[in-house]
Amino acid sequence: MKGILIKLIGGFFFVASPNKEIYQCRIRGKIREKIYPGDYVEIDKENKILEDYYSRKNLLKRPKVANVDQVVIMHSVKDPEFTPSLLDRFLLLVESSGFEPLIVINKIDQADPGFEKDFEEYKEAGYEVYFISVKENTNLKKLFDRLNNKINVLTGPSGSGKSSFLNKVIEDADLRTAAVSKKLKKGVHTTRMVELLSLPNQGWVADTPGFSSMAKVDFEIELDDLSWYFPEIAKYNNACKFNGCSHLHEPGCVVQQKVENGEISKRRYESYKQIYNEIKEKEIRY
Numbered sequence: 339m340k341g342i343l344i345k346l347i348g349g350f351f352f353v354a355s356p357n358k359e360i361y362q363c364r365i366r367g368k369i370r371e372k373i374y375p376g377d378y379v380e381i382d383k384e385n386k387i388l389e390d391y392y393s394r395k396n397l398l399k400r401p402k403v404a405n406v407d408q409v410v411i412m413h414s415v416k417d418p419e420f421t422p423s424l425l426d427r428f429l430l431l432v433e434s435s436g437f438e439p440l441i442v443i444n445k446i447d448q449a450d451p452g453f454e455k456d457f458e459e460y461k462e463a464g465y466e467v468y469f470i471s472v473k474e475n476t477n478l479k480k481l482f483d484r485l486n487n488k489i490n491v492l493t494g495p496s497g498s499g500k501s502s503f504l505n506k507v508i509e510d511a512d513l514r515t516a517a518v519s520k521k522l523k524k525g526v527h528t529t530r531m532v533e534l535l536s537l538p539n540q541g542w543v544a545d546t547p548g549f550s551s552m553a554k555v556d557f558e559i560e561l562d563d564l565s566w567y568f569p570e571i572a573k574y575n576n577a578c579k580f581n582g583c584s585h586l587h588e589p590g591c592v593v594q595q596k597v598e599n600g601e602i603s604k605r606r607y608e609s610y611k612q613i614y615n616e617i618k619e620k621e622i623r624y
């Protein structure tokens with residue numbers, strides 16, 4: 339039977355069948371070191387042996403999750419205060435790793451009226467933005483629908499509500515299966531193995547121990563590639579007068595024009611410039 343590996347604990351490999359029955363398997367042969375949550379595997383149901391695994395479409399490096407469909411970036415409107423430049427960096431990290439980002443803004447129960455306008459620039463750049471309150475269950479169903487049938491990985495700054503969200507996912511799963519399942523504990527969180535949690539419908543979401551270190555962007559990004567990771571800038575990468583235009587000071591730069599006439603967000607462009615200069619400085623130092 340084909341299933342999906344959802345977690346590894348000790349010598350056991352937990353595999354979910356298509357209708358989400360869980361099989362606690364041992365493993366055969368030498369593939370032990372080669373498979374990760376998210377991998378599709380072949381198991382012998384009767385003997386509970388994981389026999390083989392299928393080729394994967396991608397592998398997230400930290401934490402190791404296979405076949406990732408999208409990375410959910412969760413920030414909050416308040417507590418911690420929303421910081422656009424930080425979201426830009428999370429987006430950059432996801433984009434440059436080749437994954438699809440989805441922006442989720444939590445704690446809208448604490449937001450001031452009209453807060454949505456602060457996020458227009460992300461929508462204009464082409465991103466989807468979901469506004470939720472985990473506390474008050476606002477728009478969670480809508481978000482679950484968007485995560486359906488996918489392997490999702492959750493990331494975001496500390497305190498944005500990731501654990502609260504995942505506990506909601508677990509609670510929901512408990513209501514459906516009446517299984518006993520412990521809440522994610524704070525503190526032990528960082529030492530836990532990554533695990534795929536079952537969403538209310540058909541999808542999965544990976545909790546992300548050690549993922550907060552993602553917030554620190556260590557720029558392994560090449561200067562020439564940077565503009566490709568800002569979708570609203572990338573759109574015009576081939577339109578400027580000069581090949582490989584940095585969009586900073588060259589004449590005939592379409593991006594600078596679009597910033598001037600407001601088609602590209604000035605703030606996002608400033609973020610681009612800031613990061614460009616950081617990478618450049620680092621290149622000079624080495």
Ligand SMILES: Nc1nc2c(ncn2[C@@H]2O[C@H](COP(=O)(O)OP(=O)(O)OP(=O)(O)O)[C@@H](O)[C@H]2O)c(=O)[nH]1
Pocket residue numbers: 444445446447448470471472473474494495496497498499500501502503527550
């Ligand atoms: N007002 C409000 N508070 C929330 C909401 N969701 C979570 N919180 C609170 O925000 C605080 C931080 O939430 P966590 O779920 O621990 O945040 P986290 O992203 O897991 O943080 P780290 O584990 O440090 O990465 C907790 O006190 C939650 O109760 C929400 O929708 N509204």
Ligand SMILES: [Zn+2]
Pocket residue numbers: 578579583584585586588590591592593594
């Ligand atoms: Zn340009």
